[in-house]
Amino acid sequence: MKTQRGLLLLSVAVLSVTMTAILAAYQPTQHTHVALAETSNEATQNTPLSNISDGIKVDFQTPSTVYANDLSNIQMKITDEKSGAPLSHIDWAIVVKDPVGNVVYKTTTAHSHMGMMDFKYAFWMPGKNTISLTTSSIGAKMMGMDVPPMANTHIIKSGDVMNGWKTDPTDDFGSRTFEFPVYVLPEKEVRTISGSEPGTSINVEMSTTTPEVVVGKPITLVFTVTNGKDGSMVTHPDMQLIIKQGSVISSQSAPKGGMMAMTGAYHGHTGVMTVTTTFSVGGHYILNADLSSLPVSNLNFGTASTRFELHVADSAISVPSSSTATLAPNTVNVLGVESPFFTPNSININTGTTLTFVNTDGNVHTVTSVKAGTQNPDGIFDSNMIKPGQTFSYKFDKAGTYEYICTIHPHMHGTVIVS
Numbered sequence: 342m343k344t345q346r347g348l349l350l351l352s353v354a355v356l357s358v359t360m361t362a363i364l365a366a367y368q369p370t371q372h373t374h375v376a377l378a379e380t381s382n383e384a385t386q387n388t389p390l391s392n393i394s395d396g397i398k399v400d401f402q403t404p405s406t407v408y409a410n411d412l413s414n415i416q417m418k419i420t421d422e423k424s425g426a427p428l429s430h431i432d433w434a435i436v437v438k439d440p441v442g443n444v445v446y447k448t449t450t451a452h453s454h455m456g457m458m459d460f461k462y463a464f465w466m467p468g469k470n471t472i473s474l475t476t477s478s479i480g481a482k483m484m485g486m487d488v489p490p491m492a493n494t495h496i497i498k499s500g501d502v503m504n505g506w507k508t509d510p511t512d513d514f515g516s517r518t519f520e521f522p523v524y525v526l527p528e529k530e531v532r533t534i535s536g537s538e539p540g541t542s543i544n545v546e547m548s549t550t551t552p553e554v555v556v557g558k559p560i561t562l563v564f565t566v567t568n569g570k571d572g573s574m575v576t577h578p579d580m581q582l583i584i585k586q587g588s589v590i591s592s593q594s595a596p597k598g599g600m601m602a603m604t605g606a607y608h609g610h611t612g613v614m615t616v617t618t619t620f621s622v623g624g625h626y627i628l629n630a631d632l633s634s635l636p637v638s639n640l641n642f643g644t645a646s647t648r649f650e651l652h653v654a655d656s657a658i659s660v661p662s663s664s665t666a667t668l669a670p671n672t673v674n675v676l677g678v679e680s681p682f683f684t685p686n687s688i689n690i691n692t693g694t695t696l697t698f699v700n701t702d703g704n705v706h707t708v709t710s711v712k713a714g715t716q717n718p719d720g721i722f723d724s725n726m727i728k729p730g731q732t733f734s735y736k737f738d739k740a741g742t743y744e745y746i747c748t749i750h751p752h753m754h755g756t757v758i759v760s
């Protein structure tokens with residue numbers, strides 16, 4: 342079910358792309374920028390954030406300005422709230438949700454040794470994305486085995502790599518989930534390139550007029566050319582624009598004009614050129630832009646070439662969340678380290694029913710019965726490791742309430758009530 346990602350839609354069909362070139366002849370450039378700013382009333386800048394949950398603090402930081410499709414570095418730090426000291430040996434499950442709520446990225450568990458965690462991500466849908474972090478401590482036991490004390494979660498008091506670390510006693514806090522917003526701006530890229538005329542350079546900026554670029558919806562690409570030295574608009578540039586995905590060209594304008602010919606290339610009287618196009622297939626596109634100045638241009642830069650990248654989203658992308666997926670009867674889905682861990686987390690069945698646990702997560706888990714209110718296995722049932730996609734079944738012959746955990750992630754707790 343989760344493979345319904347539109348990214349597999351790599352049909353080799355000829356791309357029918359409608360394209361309208363609009364000469365932005367008498368449009369002052371400011372209009373473009375005002376229009377872009379007005380499309381969103383939301384916050385656009387990111388600031389460092391902190392959340393505290395029951396004595397555990399997580400700091401979170403992204404670049405202040407995040408553009409769609411730029412690879413952005415995301416940094417996290419987990420500390421003991423009281424002392425401010427980092428916590429060693431933490432597992433992190435990282436989930437990125439796009440503004441619509443789809444899960445677009447998920448790790449099983451990334452492990453931090455010293456409390457610092459980072460990863461890079463290219464958000465592709467502008468707007469308020471959300472990063473959910475489930476942090477889990479490493480306790481004294483895993484899979485019924487003793488974890489070496491060194492590898493338990495500790496509060497790091499002081500120390501360095503050469504001289505060893507001084508730590509407080511272990512801090513097996515179980516698990517906490519933190520959520521942080523990341524504001525992502527529409528695609529915007531600026532290239533500064535040298536002209537063929539000595540000593541000249543131009544900035545070429547590509548932006549889109551609507552936040553997301555989606556299959557089947559017309560999108561206007563705006564190219565703005567300014568003088569690389571002083572930022573002033575370059576009048577009357579010509580541009581040949583080729584849009585392609587891999588080696589398949591989906592549109593190509595006429596070659597840029599020379600001294601004599603104006604053969605239909607994009608021409609920006611004021612330095613702005615816009616192209617409205619509709620993409621029929623999602624994925625990454627390359628936009629090759631070959632520019633030249635004309636004799637009437639206010640900057641004779643000669644010729645200059647650059648390229649941009651554009652991600653086109655499949656509108657149909659919808660990743661069903663595990664908690665709302667329909668369940669077969671007498672089935673429990675093992676969701677993972679984020680609450681509610683199992684779905685249903687508490688299930689009522691009749692005596693003699695065989696229950697099947699399906700690991701729908703990307704991580705290995707166990708289903709192990711424990712004494713009520715503890716993490717101590719009672720030996721009634723134990724799946725041992727259930728790999729992703731695998732199942733474990735157990736027949737409940739006796740009425741009663743059964744509690745179970747995952748022995749790898751002991752904070753994962755569920756209940757079976759048999760009557």
Ligand SMILES: [Cu+2]
Pocket residue numbers: 705706707747748749750753
């Ligand atoms: Cu587990």
